[in-house]
Amino acid sequence: MVAPFRVVNIDCNFDYAYERDRLAPLGIELVLRKSVTEDEIIAACADVDAVFLEGTKTPMTARVIEALPARCRLIAKYAVGVDNVDVAAATRAGIVVANAADFCTEEVSDHAVALIVGAARQVVSMDRHVHAGRWTGFVGTRPLRRLSELTLGFVGLGRIARATVRKMSGFRMRLIAADPYLPGPSPEPGVDLVSLEQLLAEADLVSVHVPLSPQTRGLINEAAFRRMKPTSLLVNTSRGPIVDEAALVRALREKWIAGAALDVVEVEPLPADSPLREFDQVILTPHRGADSVDSLAHVRRTMVESVFAVAQGHWPPFPFNPKVAPRVPLRPWTEALRA
Ligand code: NAD
DSSP: OOOOEEEEETBOOSOOHHHHHHHGGGTEEEEEOBOOSHHHHHHHTTTOSEEEEOOSSOOBOHHHHHTSOTTOOEEEESSSOOTTBOHHHHHHHTOEEEOOTTTTHHHHHHHHHHHHHHHHTTHHHHHHHHHTTOOSOOOOSSOOOOGGGSEEEEESOSHHHHHHHHHHGGGOOEEEEEOTTSOSSOSSTTEEEOOHHHHHHHOSEEEEOOOOOTTTTTOBOHHHHHHSOTTOEEEEOSOGGGBOHHHHHHHHHTTSSSEEEESOOSSSSOOTTOGGGGOTTEEEOOSOTTOOHHHHHHHHHHHHHHHHHHHTTBOOSSBSSTTOOOSSOOBOOOGGGOO
């Protein structure tokens, strides 16, 4: 008898009826585990064909990946960022890594727009002022500026940044972007490609949209803050460690920049005594930029599609290491495999 194709979710945290209902009729067994440490993950994955993971901190390290059984063909993450998966180790092992690259492009770009406009208009400070029982006398942390007079700079011009560009274009700001991996002319009409140095020097709002990698960790560091205008604002909806937080705190205290709006921070949850909580000119949201009922349904559908595709001998819809030599040869992804 052929063993069923087995997928384990190693760090599950909700109910998986949707996944089960779709995978079971296809002969795919879903096992639920709540593993935290490397050893717990290794034990959970002892006998599986595919692994699902969700958390941004779940340690899918080289040690874990090297311990996966020979039959394991896929690691699929319920997310865009796969920075906690050692993709190089998976590639060496012939295991496909897949994400859900497009599941929250709309939500995160909406959130980026909210933080950009909210920070520029000082909406949160005004709200605190009124909630504190006041009305007149709002001073704010700096003079308000007309958005159409300002320059908005995108660090990274991928899916989320481009969706943000399209939504922000109605504000008639000057739009610039730094993305060294984009060849030739800008792919987005109305956005000029510039160097990171030029962007930092010229942007009134700097919005960060790069993946976390060894190259981008600490990309927005002390030198970057010193290049920025004293009136400028930093917005980060990508990953916390891309910004050197100690340098950010210093930049805010010493007024090298005027403020920040962050959906992501270096250590999550943000420690209760984080100095970031002290600043009135800092807007903080608890890494919920991707959230909506619709994005959750979308990511779950993509995970089902990914595991079904690989079980049927196809590539998943969003392979993150497309150059991997898979353990079992795969045919191209096809829309016929849609859940
Ligand atoms: P994407 O892969 O489509 O775009 C990333 C872009 O960054 C690419 O164009 C790439 O060329 C560019 N890039 C890489 N290194 C760079 C560098 N050193 N300098 C400038 N550009 C660089 O990804 P996306 O869908 O736009 O998502 C971006 C990031 O947003 C994800 O990697 C993820 O970490 C984060 N994210 C956050 C949330 C949230 O809840 N806040 C949700 C989803 C994604």
